[in-house]
Amino acid sequence: MTTASLPYHEPGIITILIHTSFLLLLNIGNFVLDHTLYCGLLGQIFLGIAWGTPGAKWLTVETEEVIVQLGYLGLLLLVYEGGLSTSLKAIKANILLSSCVAITGIALPIGLSFALLKLCDATPLQAFAAGAALCSTSLGTTFTVLGSTGLIQARLGVVLTSAAMMDDVVGLVMVQVISNLGSSGASISAVTIIRPLLVSVAFAACAPVACVFVAKPITLWLNVMRTKSPLGFLNRLLMDDRVAWLIHTLILIGCIAGSSYAGTSNLFAAYIAGTGISWWDSEVPHPKPPVASTAVPATIQDEAQTTESPTVNRMETSEHRDQHPEGSNSSGLFTFEKYYAQSLYRILRPFFFASIGFSIPITEMFSSKIVWKGLVYTALMIVGKMACGIWLLRISFAPTISTISTKFTAVMRFLRPKITNLWGRPHEKSASPRNTTNNTRQTQPPSSSSSHQARSTRPTTETSDPALIKPRSIYPASILGCAMAARGEIGFLISSVAESNHIFAIQSNSAKNSEIFLVVTWAIMLCTILGPLAVGLVVRRVERLQQGVQRQGRLIQGDVLGVWGLS
Numbered sequence: 219m220t221t222a223s224l225p226y227h228e229p230g231i232i233t234i235l236i237h238t239s240f241l242l243l244l245n246i247g248n249f250v251l252d253h254t255l256y257c258g259l260l261g262q263i264f265l266g267i268a269w270g271t272p273g274a275k276w277l278t279v280e281t282e283e284v285i286v287q288l289g290y291l292g293l294l295l296l297v298y299e300g301g302l303s304t305s306l307k308a309i310k311a312n313i314l315l316s317s318c319v320a321i322t323g324i325a326l327p328i329g330l331s332f333a334l335l336k337l338c339d340a341t342p343l344q345a346f347a348a349g350a351a352l353c354s355t356s357l358g359t360t361f362t363v364l365g366s367t368g369l370i371q372a373r374l375g376v377v378l379t380s381a382a383m384m385d386d387v388v389g390l391v392m393v394q395v396i397s398n399l400g401s402s403g404a405s406i407s408a409v410t411i412i413r414p415l416l417v418s419v420a421f422a423a424c425a426p427v428a429c430v431f432v433a434k435p436i437t438l439w440l441n442v443m444r445t446k447s448p449l450g451f452l453n454r455l456l457m458d459d460r461v462a463w464l465i466h467t468l469i470l471i472g473c474i475a476g477s478s479y480a481g482t483s484n485l486f487a488a489y490i491a492g493t494g495i496s497w498w499d500s501e502v503p504h505p506k507p508p509v510a511s512t513a514v515p516a517t518i519q520d521e522a523q524t525t526e527s528p529t530v531n532r533m534e535t536s537e538h539r540d541q542h543p544e545g546s547n548s549s550g551l552f553t554f555e556k557y558y559a560q561s562l563y564r565i566l567r568p569f570f571f572a573s574i575g576f577s578i579p580i581t582e583m584f585s586s587k588i589v590w591k592g593l594v595y596t597a598l599m600i601v602g603k604m605a606c607g608i609w610l611l612r613i614s615f616a617p618t619i620s621t622i623s624t625k626f627t628a629v630m631r632f633l634r635p636k637i638t639n640l641w642g643r644p645h646e647k648s649a650s651p652r653n654t655t656n657n658t659r660q661t662q663p664p665s666s667s668s669s670h671q672a673r674s675t676r677p678t679t680e681t682s683d684p685a686l687i688k689p690r691s692i693y694p695a696s697i698l699g700c701a702m703a704a705r706g707e708i709g710f711l712i713s714s715v716a717e718s719n720h721i722f723a724i725q726s727n728s729a730k731n732s733e734i735f736l737v738v739t740w741a742i743m744l745c746t747i748l749g750p751l752a753v754g755l756v757v758r759r760v761e762r763l764q765q766g767v768q769r770q771g772r773l774i775q776g777d778v779l780g781v782w783g784l785s
Contacts, residue, residue, distance in 0.1 A: 236276045240269050244568035259356075259571045259706060260747060266575020273580070282576050289573040292566025293707065294488045295558055297390070298470055300357050300383060301492020302550040306500065308376040316377050319606045320384035323702050326602035327352040333598060337591055338734050347396055347721050348738045351713040352599045354389030355382040356706020356746060363701055363753050374610075374694055374782040378701055381606065383489075389708040390485040391418050396716050398481075417482035421473075425490045429497055437502050444505050453505075462548035463557050466495055495550035504548075574710040577717075578739055579731045588733065592740025599741045600748065603703040607695030610782060693763075694782040696756050704749035709742040 229237075247261030269276050277285070309316065331349030334340040340348070360382045369375040394414040444453040455461055470491045477487030582588070713735060716722050722732040763778045 236269070237281075240265070240277070240572075241565070241568075244572060245564055248568065260743075262568050262571035263575040263578070263710075263743075266572030267578055267580050268575075270572070270576040272576070272578055282573070285569045286573040286576065288566055289570030292562055292568075292570040293711070294470075294474065294485065295562045296357070296567060296570070296707075297386075297485045298488040298492040299554060299558075299562075300386075301489040301494075302496050302554055304383065304493050304496050305376070306493070306497055309380050312373065312377050312380060315609060316380035316384065318609050319377060319381035319698070319702075320388075322609070323355060323381060323385050323603055323606045324353045324388055326605055327599055330598045330602050331595075334595070334734060334737070337594065338737060340734055344722055344734050347716040348713070348734060350389070350392035350396060351709045351716065351738055352602070352705060352741060352745075353385060353392070354705055354708035354712065355385040355603075355702050356704040356708070357382055357386055360701055360704065363704075363750050369697070369757075372779070372782065374697060374779065377610075377782075378698055382702065385702075386708055387418075387486055387489060389712060390483040390489070391415060393485065393708075393712055393715055394481070394483040396712055396721065397719060414482045417477070417480045418486055421477060421480075421482065421487060421490055425494050426497075429494050433494075433498055434502050437498070437504075441503065441505050448505075457548070459548060459553060459556065463553050466550060466553055469495065492550065499549045499551075571707065574707065574714065577710075577714045578743075579736065582731055583736050583740065588736045588740070591733075592737045592744070595737050596741040596744040599705075599745055600703050603745070603749075604699035606702045607692075607697075607699035610695040610698055611692065691778050693756060693760050693778050697753055697760075700749050700752035700756060702749075703752070704746045705742045706746050709746075710739075713738045713742065 243265055244262050247265060248258035250258075251261045252258035267273050270282055271277075271279070328346065328349030331352060332342070332345045334345045334348055335342070338344075357379075360379060364375045364378065369378075391414055398414065440452070440456065444450070444456065447453060470488060473487040473491040474484040478484045583592075713722075717731060717735040722735040722738075760778050
């Protein structure tokens with residue numbers, strides 16, 4: 219029955235206790251797991267399983283639907299924050315290497331996923347959808363791991379975050395592709411796949427054009443107007459951080475709405491919006507805030523600030539000077555942390571991961587057939603991401619060629635007297651072997667010592683400037699591969715979309731989840747758990763080697779990461 223308004227009813231004490239415990243445990247579990255296993259999102263997912271439909275069903279279906287919708291707003295803000303945190307200069311410096319790592323992390327999981335054709339009797343479309351879910355990399359897990367290990371500013375961290383962002387961008391496009399495949403009756407057509415790709419490319423191409431030829435000229439014109447009248451209304455208006463919040467929010471909403479109507483992923487549009495604002499903060503000149511004095515009208519001062527607020531503000535937000543060198547409070551990260559961070563980190567992001575838990579059928583995942591297939595598929599997906607570390611290995615054929623050349627020279631010196639005796643003249647046979655052997659014995663030690671001397675001096679020459687070479691150790695490659703293995707939120711999102719659009723399900727009207735969806739869920743969960751754990755173990759090992767290890771009474775110490783550990 220349609221009513222003019224919603225009647226207000228006070229919630230009961232049971233509902234209050236359930237919702238309160240849900241919110242508190244989402245944040246407490248995230249804190250504990252982030253400081254122990256570097257994967258707080260897993261606790262939130264498991265809590266969604268326990269409180270939601272797969273578990274105790276303490277939350278009603280209507281409440282779960284609201285949490286899903288609010289959680290998706292949190293996902294949009296997460297991707298937007300990733301764009302704001304993007305350093306365009308660092309990406310440009312490592313774009314080729316990051317692209318190779320990202321392509322490897324996309325192609326291998328998708329290719330290996332076609333093993334599901336034999337493993338689960340899947341169709342090519344289902345195998346492609348599974349590979350699309352497993353080609354992503356969890357940005358949240360990546361930033362958490364790098365922040366806890368101190369490698370976020372190192373070259374290894376730049377390459378890792380850039381490759382993870384590229385993988386996630388492709389994953390975000392895959393979300394729209396999978397949605398289109400489901401809505402088109404699970405049939406592959408050129409329009410279904412090419413349209414979101416072309417629209418995504420158009421967004422990525424048009425965004426820099428709009429920044430350079432629209433945003434920058436307007437900003438420079440406004441700067442001129444603001445310089446002419448530092449205490450005028452326009453300058454006071456644009457110095458207000460609430461105006462910056464309004465502009466950034468309108469850009470974000472406009473990009474999301476435009477991408478949705480155009481037919482591509484609105485998550486990708488949120489990333490583009492954040493990247494554009496990050497570019498505006500770092501590349502476009504901004505006027506410095508006016509010096510506070512008694513002549514400044516009180517309307518430009520916040521109620522909680524004194525006349526020294528500009529200086530104090532610049533000191534308190536020094537970590538954002540790279541994004542906004544002048545220290546103004548209108549930068550993207552400053553505005554995000556002031557207006558969005560608390561609600562995102564405490565409510566919206568936990569709601570998103572909990573909503574993922576609502577869609578995991580934990581009671582159907584522990585049959586013997588599902589478990590062993592999930593373990594096999596997990597191993598394949600770990601191999602697919604670990605292979606990304608190959609690009610950081612120092613593979614040089616010079617030592618091998620030098621060794622072969624040295625061995626060949628020694629063999630020829632040994633065989634030369636015998637060849638001379640065999641083909642030489644008869645009257646020289648008695649003298650030449652002895653003389654040649656003596657000559658050989660006399661000449662071998664100097665050449666051996668000289669080669670040993672060259673070998674002993676070569677490492678000193680190679681390691682004299684560690685910034686110019688790659689280390690021979692496999693630790694940088696191991697850290698990169700293990701960190702890329704964590705799938706996280708985008709993987710769960712793609713697999714859930716594929717299942718809800720009946721791509722994984724053989725029978726669309728079946729009440730149970732499909733076998734492929736359960737196998738993919740096993741792989742995503744185990745990869746997200748094992749990846750951060752492996753990174754933590756490898757980083758602790760690297761720290762011990764950097765500090766020095768006692769072996770046979772000697773302190774062995776060296777630069778393990780080499781160029782990859784430099785900022």
